């Protein structure tokens with residue numbers, strides 16, 4: 001199936017007389033005829049559902065659709081993108097281990113790694129995504145367990161150099177984990193470029209309507225953990241907390257990583273989405289291909305308009321010719337990138353504020369990647385306590401406006417931006 005067909009059909013095939021939509025199995029528990037029948041499930045001897053914290057049929061069908069879209073062998077849903085990135089890393093790194101991450105990543109993920117996971121004893125080295133292969137090489141340590149980056153970084157809009165990051169990770173016998181939230185598998189499939197694990201904040205384009213917070217983890221099934229049993233004992237030696245199962249032996253490379261994340265991390269941390277939220281996510285997924293095409297063509301038109309406007313100081317959009325990441329975008333996401341643009345208004349902080357106040361259609365929101373165009377001025381909201389100098393140091397200039405272009409008619413969006421710029 002092609003991606004648009006997978007969006008509609010993958011993960012669930014109703015039988016004769018069964019519902020065409022994925023049923024919402026809103027039940028915590030599942031009934032069995034005998035203790036023995038249920039015991040077999042606990043021993044992982046038989047397949048079946050028993051408690052929704054571990055697995056639920058609605059969630060599993062939606063996860064299977066995302067696995068199909070990414071071209072992976074197994075996937076799981078989580079209650080948020082934060083939970084997805086935490087599980088993805090913690091599944092293979094624990095106290096005393098080290099992970100390399102691109103410095104151009106979502107602020108929430110940066111804090112999760114640099115503060116919270118550091119407190120759990122996992123050390124992170126952040127590297128400039130544009131570093132040389134030698135600089136990347138120098139970041140590795142004997143206890144490095146993974147390399148992490150975002151395919152298109154939120155909000156920096158840098159495009160990951162997959163070849164460089166995958167080659168370095170594999171030369172050191174560790175997987176490359178890629179957060180693919182912004183381009184989605186419609187525009188970029190990281191497994192085709194050497195990534196081993198993909199994560200998502202499904203809250204963004206996958207849901208696409210600002211309905212439900214959620215996340216997902218997908219395994220390519222390609223990384224051979226058994227070649228490095230000393231590095232990945234959690235996957236290659238018996239799990240005493242789960243009936244002595246050795247995940248790679250019992251579930252093979254296709255299933256080991258996700259089964260471990262479910263059986264251990266979801267069991268113990270419990271960030272499971274409700275089946276109702278998984279249902280909302282699936283409705284969004286059905287139109288993902290259509291929407292991504294529209295988000296991108298709209299963003300391209302708005303970015304071009306902004307780039308030609310005399311009151312605009314600069315524009316960053318990887319789809320724009322002349323953007324520093326245009327060549328990488330052409331290489332890894334030739335059909336399009338995402339709908340998010342950042343740009344500066346001449347006149348700095350005050351001019352950006354006047355522009356924002358003048359918008360009529362675009363709403364001011366701390367969100368990106370849904371149907372409705374929204375806009376954020378970090379210097380007067382999320383970063384408002386910082387001085388102009390501190391903002392520059394954080395890579396957020398005082399004039400920076402982040403525009404998440406929705407799926408409205410582009411003429412209306414351009415008209416809105418034009419009249420707001422006229423007020424500056």
Ligand SMILES: *Cc1c(COP(=O)(O)O)cnc(C)c1O
Pocket residue numbers: 080081082083106108109150153154179181182200201202203204213214215
């Ligand atoms: C929003 C976002 C996250 C966090 O996801 P939540 O669903 O808000 O928990 C992680 N990564 C990226 C790239 C994001 O944009």
